Amino acid sequence: MRELVTAYIGLGANLGSAASTVATAIDAIADMDGVALTLQSSLYSSAPVDAGGPDYVNAVVEIQTRLTAPDLLSALQAIELGAGRERPYRNAPRTLDLDLLLYGDARIASATLDVPHPRMRERAFVLLPLAEIAPHRVAQDQLDAVANQRVQTYGS
Structure with missing residues (x-):
């Protein structure tokens, strides 16, 4: 059996009911086979970076997998597709964006x-929620x- 790895996933959405979509995605991650959700950050609101559209709702979760x-x-991309994710152009507004931020201490560079x-x-929309749940992963x-x-x- 494979060893458990701690991974961190960034979540963001700025179309539709963004906060609800992020919460539903967190539940979907927790329900994935081979994954245990161990920590989740608060929800944050942020202006789009290098893009237009409404503000984003963001969060970060820690999993063991x-x-x-x-x-x-692949599993994260399936959740995105289930939420109606489209990629019409780089940094387009989105119903859901899931990014694998860290996978243990691995360094991976592939296509x-x-x-x-x-x-x-x-x-900041990644670092602040990451620092909330894993302060050892973010330097001052x-x-x-x-x-x-x-x-x-979010909501303040």
Whole structure:
């Protein structure tokens, strides 16, 4: 049997009932075979980065999984499709976006997957919820570098 790996997944949505979609996606992740949801952040609201459209609702979850990183990515993409995810152009508004941020301490660079997520350190909407549930994964200088990005707890 494969060893358990701790992985972190970023969630975001800015179309439709975004907060409900993110909550439903968290439930879907928790229900995946080979996955145990161990922690989830609060919901956050953030302005789109390098894109237009309404504000996003974001969160990060920690899971324990026996799935390989590519299998986990495929399962996450199936959840996105179930939520009506389309990819008409880069950074388009979306019903749901699920990003595999970290997969243990693995470094993966393939045509379909980059881990750690290549832009996570540039995005407050990833770093703040990640720091909430896994402060050991986010350095203060990383938070300082994104302090100018507008992110707040959802609903505040």
